[in-house]
Amino acid sequence: MNELTILISCPDQVGLVTNITRILAAHQLNIIAMREFVDEANKAFFTRIACTGELKDTNLLEEKLLETLPDAAEVNVITRKEKQIAVLVTKEYHCLAEILIKNQFKTLGANVQCVIGNYESLRNFSEKLGIPYFFVDHNNKEKAQFEAEIKEILNHFDLDYLVLAKFMRILSADFVKDYAGKVINIHHSFLPAFIGANPYKQAFERGVKIIGATAHFVTDHLDEGPIITQHTTHIDHNFSVKDMVRAGKEIEKKVLLEALELIFEDRVFVSGNKTVIFK
Template structure:
């Protein structure tokens, strides 16, 4: 059965008896038809997570009234919660440098409607990918990041992100480190793909470090950006096996395939409201 639009209710709170009963009972009283339900209790932290997807046409009110009616339950359980409408695709601003494999993959998924999101613009510190991006009909903003005036550049990046009303920002192999103030301003909204299976080989040239170490697996990590470099909550990871006769360049080639798929999966989980953060860990209802 095809359902054209749903509302997603995502909530986390201190664990206690009666949470599921209260939320499910509330939805039943409103006539809400639940099409997907996920929940997890973290016994160590004493924290509870849930994600419900509800048919929009089963409710007699819109998403704003849904939020108003649900608010007392959120207050009752001292919860962090949100309700989103799948009829309104999230707006994702992409940041890139010169490497295009992650960008190309996301543009393909966007253009084919494999993933439901809008790309209001692409921002880059180089001009190299302008023609490719503009061929897709997407505005391209070149914002150089000179070593002697990075602050002005990132002020402009922030202005553009705000102007385009971005719900999320993806660093699709953007080879610049965001300043702490932007990490704080957009906390939980900036997604990065790091070309390493973190926490191993942080920083620059991780494949070459992995080659020197003689590892048998290389991977990629999709994570939220925080003030600490390459240390934010991890959304998704994957690896590929390395042979003894693979060169450093082979590791780079193998790793780029993993980067594309890991970033796409991580972004999909984020767009579908499947990621809940607690400290430096995530619960991913995949």
């Protein structure tokens, strides 16, 4: 008996659940958990089905499902295997450490293939935990060149996702397009507040009583990709910018790791500029 996760998205129409479940029954698959959502504004249907059974041919099941579904349906039958990821960093350790610790103890739900940094700061730590570290300097070169060097490294691995764990360089639209839907970033504010540079300084100056962080897919609009997870924490007048940064790091790593867990468990759909998440 295998465990399967089936992800389907398609234009909404009457009878989708019935048609889908009938096909699963015909394949002797037993539904363990099923979630669905209809995005009324976009007339789009999403479902995530966890099931068990003796499936011989996932391609065949995908075909059978596609036959019964409207055109433009996307079907993905996933047999559980761990995702492969690369992590991009600059100097801050807190998100990277959280990822590498969970990787080390096999609780990340993914395998970290490598860490790429535009400083050497985190090499020592990464290597101690057995992860190859690649330094790509961003100084004295065009962004295209910088990104070409990163891609050169990435191409050595078969990767499902790139995680920007406080990577402080803005990626070009070209780069993002090459990894569409595969790049996850942690932004250090509760977006859309404090878009752009120095969000904690902005927060300090505005005198807000909460700060937060946002994990989102990267698109070519800076800080505007589909939001996956967000959390906030209370602060008060005693917090300097430095205190905010310190409190913010705890939120950042929590938000990023929560997003990664959802993604690695195949619970996240992108619908337009939003996410549909079946927890």
